[in-house]
Amino acid sequence: MAEEHALAHPTPRQYVQIAVLLAILTAIEVALYYLEQSIDAFTTSIAAPLLILLAVMKFVIVVGWFMHLRYEKSLLSKFFTTGFVAAMVLYVAVLFALGAVVLL
Amino acid sequence: MATTATPGSRTIFRRPASHTGFWSWITTADHKKIGIMYGYTAFTFFILGGLEALLIRIQLAQPDSAFLSASEYNAMFTMHGTTMIFLFVMPVSAAFFNYLLPLMIGARDVAFPRMNAVSFWIFVFGGVFLYTSFLFGTTGPPAGGNLAEAASRLGSGPNGGWFGYAPNSGIRFSTGTVMDYWSIGLQILGLSSLISSINFIVTIFNMRAKGMKLLRMPVFVWMTTVVAFLLLFSLPIIAVALFMITFDRSFGTLFFDPSMGGDPILWQHFFWLFGHPEVYILILPAMGIVSEVLPTFSRKPLFGYPAVVFAGAAIGFMGFGVWAHHMFSSGVTPITQAAFGLSTMAIAIPTGIKIFNWIGTIWGGKVKLNTPMLFSLGFVGMFVIGGLSGVTHSIVPADWQQTDTYYIVAHFHYVLFGGAIFGLFSGLYYWFPKLTGRMYSEALGKVHFWVFFIGFNLTFGPMHWLGLNGMVRRTWVYAEETGLGPWNMAVTVGAFIIALGVLIFMINWSWSKRNGPIAPFDPWDARTLEWTMPSPTPEYNFAVNPVVTSLDDFWHKKYTEDSDGRPVRRPEAAALVAELEEVGLNPPAPIHLPNPSYYPFMVGLGMPMIGYGVIYRGAAWGIPLGIVGALIIIGSFIGWGVEPLEEPHEEHSDHADEPEPGDDHGEDA
Amino acid sequence: MADVAHTDGHHDVHESTGIDNRKLGMWVFLSSEFMFFGALISNYMLFKGRDYSAFVPAGQSVILPRELYDIPFTSVSSFVLLMSSLTMVLAHDALASGDQNRTRVWLAATGLLGSVFIGGQVFEFTEFVQQGMTLSTNPAASAFFVLTGFHGAHVFLGILMLLSLYGISKRQGGLTESQGLNVELVGLYWHFVDIIWIVIFTIVYLIP
Ligand SMILES: [Cu+2]
Numbered sequence: 001m002a003e004e005h006a007l008a009h010p011t012p013r014q015y016v017q018i019a020v021l022l023a024i025l026t027a028i029e030v031a032l033y034y035l036e037q038s039i040d041a042f043t044t045s046i047a048a049p050l051l052i053l054l055a056v057m058k059f060v061i062v063v064g065w066f067m068h069l070r071y072e073k074s075l076l077s078k079f080f081t082t083g084f085v086a087a088m089v090l091y092v093a094v095l096f097a098l099g100a101v102v103l104l
Numbered sequence: 105m106a107t108t109a110t111p112g113s114r115t116i117f118r119r120p121a122s123h124t125g126f127w128s129w130i131t132t133a134d135h136k137k138i139g140i141m142y143g144y145t146a147f148t149f150f151i152l153g154g155l156e157a158l159l160i161r162i163q164l165a166q167p168d169s170a171f172l173s174a175s176e177y178n179a180m181f182t183m184h185g186t187t188m189i190f191l192f193v194m195p196v197s198a199a200f201f202n203y204l205l206p207l208m209i210g211a212r213d214v215a216f217p218r219m220n221a222v223s224f225w226i227f228v229f230g231g232v233f234l235y236t237s238f239l240f241g242t243t244g245p246p247a248g249g250n251l252a253e254a255a256s257r258l259g260s261g262p263n264g265g266w267f268g269y270a271p272n273s274g275i276r277f278s279t280g281t282v283m284d285y286w287s288i289g290l291q292i293l294g295l296s297s298l299i300s301s302i303n304f305i306v307t308i309f310n311m312r313a314k315g316m317k318l319l320r321m322p323v324f325v326w327m328t329t330v331v332a333f334l335l336l337f338s339l340p341i342i343a344v345a346l347f348m349i350t351f352d353r354s355f356g357t358l359f360f361d362p363s364m365g366g367d368p369i370l371w372q373h374f375f376w377l378f379g380h381p382e383v384y385i386l387i388l389p390a391m392g393i394v395s396e397v398l399p400t401f402s403r404k405p406l407f408g409y410p411a412v413v414f415a416g417a418a419i420g421f422m423g424f425g426v427w428a429h430h431m432f433s434s435g436v437t438p439i440t441q442a443a444f445g446l447s448t449m450a451i452a453i454p455t456g457i458k459i460f461n462w463i464g465t466i467w468g469g470k471v472k473l474n475t476p477m478l479f480s481l482g483f484v485g486m487f488v489i490g491g492l493s494g495v496t497h498s499i500v501p502a503d504w505q506q507t508d509t510y511y512i513v514a515h516f517h518y519v520l521f522g523g524a525i526f527g528l529f530s531g532l533y534y535w536f537p538k539l540t541g542r543m544y545s546e547a548l549g550k551v552h553f554w555v556f557f558i559g560f561n562l563t564f565g566p567m568h569w570l571g572l573n574g575m576v577r578r579t580w581v582y583a584e585e586t587g588l589g590p591w592n593m594a595v596t597v598g599a600f601i602i603a604l605g606v607l608i609f610m611i612n613w614s615w616s617k618r619n620g621p622i623a624p625f626d627p628w629d630a631r632t633l634e635w636t637m638p639s640p641t642p643e644y645n646f647a648v649n650p651v652v653t654s655l656d657d658f659w660h661k662k663y664t665e666d667s668d669g670r671p672v673r674r675p676e677a678a679a680l681v682a683e684l685e686e687v688g689l690n691p692p693a694p695i696h697l698p699n700p701s702y703y704p705f706m707v708g709l710g711m712p713m714i715g716y717g718v719i720y721r722g723a724a725w726g727i728p729l730g731i732v733g734a735l736i737i738i739g740s741f742i743g744w745g746v747e748p749l750e751e752p753h754e755e756h757s758d759h760a761d762e763p764e765p766g767d768d769h770g771e772d773a
Numbered sequence: 774m775a776d777v778a779h780t781d782g783h784h785d786v787h788e789s790t791g792i793d794n795r796k797l798g799m800w801v802f803l804s805s806e807f808m809f810f811g812a813l814i815s816n817y818m819l820f821k822g823r824d825y826s827a828f829v830p831a832g833q834s835v836i837l838p839r840e841l842y843d844i845p846f847t848s849v850s851s852f853v854l855l856m857s858s859l860t861m862v863l864a865h866d867a868l869a870s871g872d873q874n875r876t877r878v879w880l881a882a883t884g885l886l887g888s889v890f891i892g893g894q895v896f897e898f899t900e901f902v903q904q905g906m907t908l909s910t911n912p913a914a915s916a917f918f919v920l921t922g923f924h925g926a927h928v929f930l931g932i933l934m935l936l937s938l939y940g941i942s943k944r945q946g947g948l949t950e951s952q953g954l955n956v957e958l959v960g961l962y963w964h965f966v967d968i969i970w971i972v973i974f975t976i977v978y979l980i981p
Contacts, residue, residue, distance in 0.1 A: 026848065066861070083805060
């Protein structure tokens with residue numbers, strides 16, 4: 001199936017580079033946590049969106065490259081996204097109905 | 105065959121070899137045998153659930169009856185609901201999926217034959233585990249109220265309702281073990297359904313015959329698809345909820361204990377987030393069956409096939425957005441009430457589309473009133489009544505009046521009995537010749553239908569006005585002064601008439617299976633691929649992998665249309681059918697099949713052992729038993745990992761058909 | 774469970790989507806796992822913000838999970854799990870290039886890193902219990918333990934699968950093509966468990 005190999009999988013070297021990137025993102029997350037703890041002006045409502053953004057980046061990198069999803073047929077992405085979106089929507093609705101503050 | 109030439113394929117057990125006899129059933133990986141076993145096991149549970157219903161009805165036939173104690177009554181209504189939903193309708197639907205799905209899409213088996221056997225064995229052992237509550241379960245010291253007597257064995261079944269509402273199902277109010285049996289038993293059953301849902305999804309997406317595009321699949325296959333996705337996304341929710349209740353009961357967590365800051369309403373959300381999709385899991389297979397039966401016996405194509413498919417998918421999708429209509433009286437906010445009231449009204453639209461399409465299918469057709477057709481027509485009629493009474497619940501203030509009364513009981517029995525069970529019986533008659541190679545007795549079948557139809561309406565019709573007159577659910581007595589006695593007696597008579605109908609069915613089935621006239625190859629002049637095979641279906645299904653060129657391919661090969669659009673049988677149709685039969689019995693090339701395996705049975709066996717381990721963790725043997733169960737499961741999977749699906753050095757390991765390059769590899773999702 | 778290695782590849786019939794059955798099955802399974810962990814996470818989100826002062830004896834204070842977090846420690850174990858995804862992907866890569874020995878090394882490394890993560894979790898739980906927070910302290914504590922515990926159970930199951938692959942490879946002197954797909958499947962499962970931890974680390978630990 002030629003089209004599957006149109007995008008070459010990363011080499012081991014590139015995998016290590018991706019892992020370094022993930023490590024750096026994690027370091028930034030932890031740093032943000034401490035900034036939020038120690039600086040009054042840097043409130044949770046500023047830190048939280050940044051932290052979520054970083055988590056989303058890590059999530060996408062692991063799914064896209066380590067799980068090879070960006071090299072796979074789009075059907076798999078559809079399944080995966082469906083599960084993710086369904087979970088987000090339904091549980092946010094449940095938390096809303098229960099009167100819980102969502103995320104922040 | 106390169107992939108199965110495993111070095112060192114020696115395993116703990118010798119591989120089972122025989123294809124007949126007792127062990128062939130225990131070890132089979134054949135979807136048809138598994139389907140048949142699903143059917144018989146589910147029917148056994150149907151009898152149990154039915155007996156429970158009869159006991160309930162004897163108790164309620166008269167006011168202030170003392171036939172059952174309160175605790176026995178609680179166990180009966182809980183296990184009636186749990187059995188009928190999880191141990192009858194779901195597995196009997198799984199029986200249809202198993203038997204028919206590969207045949208209808210032109211496959212030799214499901215995607216994961218041994219995983220399929222795992223699903224079945226987990227289901228069997230899960231069901232048996234649940235029922236052992238009657239043998240070993242305890243209800244614990246009474247928590248006050250009317251439960252002051254010690255429970256008998258009959259009263260030692262799970263007793264918290266099929267919905268297991270917290271905190272009643274929690275350790276504070278259910279101190280015995282019966283609700284542990286319930287929560288762990290359902291957990292096991294859920295695992296079984298989750299595995300089979302993955303199996304069916306992969307089968308449908310990956311195993312279709314050449315040319316069987318998604319929009320050429322029979323509606324039954326489409327409904328299977330929707331059900332599989334509903335299971336896939338709703339079962340994890342109930343799994344978590346059941347884990348939470350199990351942890352609350354066994355390990356001291358506080359999720360649903362309001363006296364410690366827990367939240368019982370969370371249980372209701374999680375339960376119904378699963379529970380409403382579950383309703384569609386129960387009804388959609390029957391809708392699929394009816395969508396096959398109506399066109400066949402009206403001798404017309406299904407009216408508006410894309411609309412029926414789309415409506416089914418829409419029902420599945422919207423089914424996740426209506427759960428809180430079960431909670432209007434639970435103190436949810438007005439916004440929630442309004443939103444879920446509206447979404448509940450909206451979900452009636454795709455259901456209505458289907459009804460119109462079914463009526464459109466019958467309209468102007470040459471209708472033949474055989475037994476399957478009668479049951480399908482009964483389905484349409486009864487389901488309309490149940491659907492309409494269901495929509496009345498979307499009006500929140502009306503729902504407050506109806507909640508916890510027999511009006512609700514009437515509604516969901518019109519949907520699940522008048523709907524699902526009528527549809528399933530329609531399917532049982534319709535595919536009986538395919539399954540057995542013989543015909544059932546048409547006369548007895550028709551008697552069964554009319555007995556069922558009368559008994560059903562006598563049972564559940566009066567429940568509407570009993571409920572509106574104030575008869576409450578889940579209560580074992582009512583006072584004479586309420587005046588509810590006469591109608592309750594009528595309901596009980598109706599229930600026994602239904603039981604008579606089941607008896608007629610059983611006689612018809614077991615007699616016709618052996619003595620019925622030999623069924624012709626294509627007895628109904630049908631439309632779908634399973635009728636292009638000999639009956640009963642040979643082990644390899646298709647002697648030659650079929651190629652499909654249109655929706656209702658088989659029909660179009662037999663029929664053409666005249667200038668008015670009426671079907672005209674092609675002159676060559678008879679020859680075609682004869683040839684199919686000839687080829688079907690004599691495959692031109694050897695076909696290799698998945699070998700039987702002991703491991704699926706072992707995996708199932710391990711499950712209840714873990715369950716008992718959790719319940720009896722206080723006893724010296726409890727935890728060891730659980731560990732042994734877990735080790736059996738892990739060991740089976742490891743043994744399985746080194747056991748190839750097909751034996752590599754068997755004589756007939758040639759391929760009947762090599763995968764052809766250039767097939768439609770489209771991602772037509 | 775459906776995620777355990779098996780060899781049901783059915784090469785008799787072509788795959789309509791062009792995706793191997795087992796691989797498709799694994800992705801389908803993972804999509805349903807979102808519902809599973811979503812329920813556990815939302816359970817924690819619900820209970821973490823509630824006030825439990827009415828439910829503790831007078832004079833005692835409420836112990837919430839967030840007051841006991843040891844962020845440096847959890848950061849390290851998160852890092853360990855992240856790196857185990859790297860070793861996992863390297864195992865897959867080694868097998869793709871036909872190097873059976875290197876595959877085994879990376880499989881073992883992945884299992885080892887996973888075990889370190891589990892060890893860290895056991896240590897964290899013990900620490901919390903010693904500081905007075907158990908399953909029965911309050912629903913927030915219950916939800917914390919059950920969420921992270923089920924995640925840990927998934928890691929544990931992954932380690933079992935890695936060990937089985939390692940053992941089979943060792944015994945046979947390598948993995949066959951069909952078993953090799955199992956490395957990819959276990960990899961998918963392993964990375965999925967990792968992304969769930971990425972989410973948990975952020976919204977349970979880092980956002981108070
Ligand atoms: Cu509902």
